[in-house]
Amino acid sequence: MATSVENSSTADLLPRLRRLLPSLPAGPAAVGRLILADPARAARLTIRDLAAETGTSDATVIRLARALGLAGFRDLRVAVAGAAGRLAAGPDILVTSDVARDDxxxxxxxxxAAEERQAISDTAAGLDPATLAAVADAIARARRTVVAGIGASGLVARDLSAKLERIGLVAHAVTEGHQAMTTAVVLRPGDVLVGISVSGSTADVLDPMAEAAARGATTVAVTSRPRSDIARADHVLLAVAAQESTLRPAAMASRTGQLFVIDALFTLVAQRRFDEAKRAIADSYAALRPRHAGASRRPGPTTAAPPAPQEDHPVGPQEDHPVGPQEDQPVEQQEDHPMEPTEHPTAGPRGEQP
Structure with a gap:
């Protein structure tokens, strides 16, 4: 049975609404967008006003309230009013990230910056500590962990895999559909498959997760849509996507929330393997330190290389090569051979050669 992170608390109404919005039907979604656009104004509207301004009905407004875990419109209105009050007391929460062409x-x-902060805040509000801890426990004791993600989610998959490998766990990232499926079919009980999908409907992630679940592996979903197909996983972690816009497509808008979830999950796993993780990180740092030091020394010889031949090559021939012959071989020739002609005139030999 999937572990859910949704609850009926009114304290995080707006974050929950942002999480649910992509998976809501058109009518409730329209009401939700109106509330998110201006919570203070929405809190003053009656149920008929909300329905009229969004082209929906009273029943649609109530459907939205129940989707948020509330009993009806009265609870929705109170929750929206409370959220509006908290926003008024906060900093630049209402700054929109819809970047215009000429900004x-x-x-x-x-x-x-405002949108990134909001995405992290909303994601943190929606993460259920018990669910996150359960996933961390499963990964900490897993025989191996496979992290699957396609496209931009593949970058997040690689990030989690690299972090787990760094503390000595067996982990592998798969970012291509066929590879994900062939990896899933060899998973067994004791293995973990983490599937990352913003939409929750990516077939190249869903199908391998279903295959892994059928073979007894633990499945974990990281998604922005709690009502999508991927939410059938054993555990569901919600990563709130930032607002999409013309210059900020979904691949960009989703990454901040996803990476926050991954960082939180990794930290809990490292806590559970504290001694091993600490030793592994220290060992890897020690192993890489000479490589970093060597890289910092390379620019020295590289910058000194051009003058070096000018100093060594001319000096070498002057000090080494000429000195050797002058002191060793030529010196003997200069002392022995040249002295012979001095002591014995060369007129004879020169006269004999002709």
Missing amino acids: PPADVIAKL
Whole structure:
């Protein structure tokens, strides 16, 4: 049975609404977008006003409330009002990240920073500690862990795999559909397959997860859509995607929440293998230190290389090669052979040669 992270608390209403929005039907989603756009104004509207402004019905508004775990419109209105009050007391939470074509760099930076902070905050609010701990336990004791992700999610899969390998665990990232399936068919009880999919409907992730589950492996889903097919996994971790826009497609908008989930999960796994993790990280650091030091020394000889031949090559011939012949061989010739002509005139020999 899948472990869910959704609850009916009103404290995190807006984060839960953002998480649910992509998987809601068109009507409730329209009401949800109106609430997210301006919670303070939405809290003042009646149920008929909400329905009229979104082109829906009273029943649709109630469906949204129940999707959020609330009893009805009255609870929804109270929760929205509370969320609006908390937003008013906070900093630049309402800054939109919808970057316009002509936004100056300072505005782009501010909008993206606000959106990244919101994505992390929403993801943290939606993570169930018990679910995260259960996944960490499974990975810490697993025979091996396979992390599957396609496209941009593949980058996140590689990140988790590399982190687990760094602390001595057997982990492998698969980022191609056929590879994911051929890997899944050899998984057994005691293995873990983590599937990462923003939409929760990527076949190249869903099919290998189903195959792994059928063979007894533990399956974990990291997704932005709790109502998608991937939520059938044994454990579900929700990574809230940031707002998509023309200049910020889903692949970019989803990465921040995903990486936060991965970092939180890895930290819990490292806690469970604290001694081994500490030793493995120290060993890998020690092994890599000379390589980093060597890299820092390389620029020295490289920059000194051009003058070196000018100093060594001319000096070499002057000090080594000429000195050797002058002191060793030529010296003997200069002392013996040249002295013979000095002591014995060369007129005879020169006269004899002709």
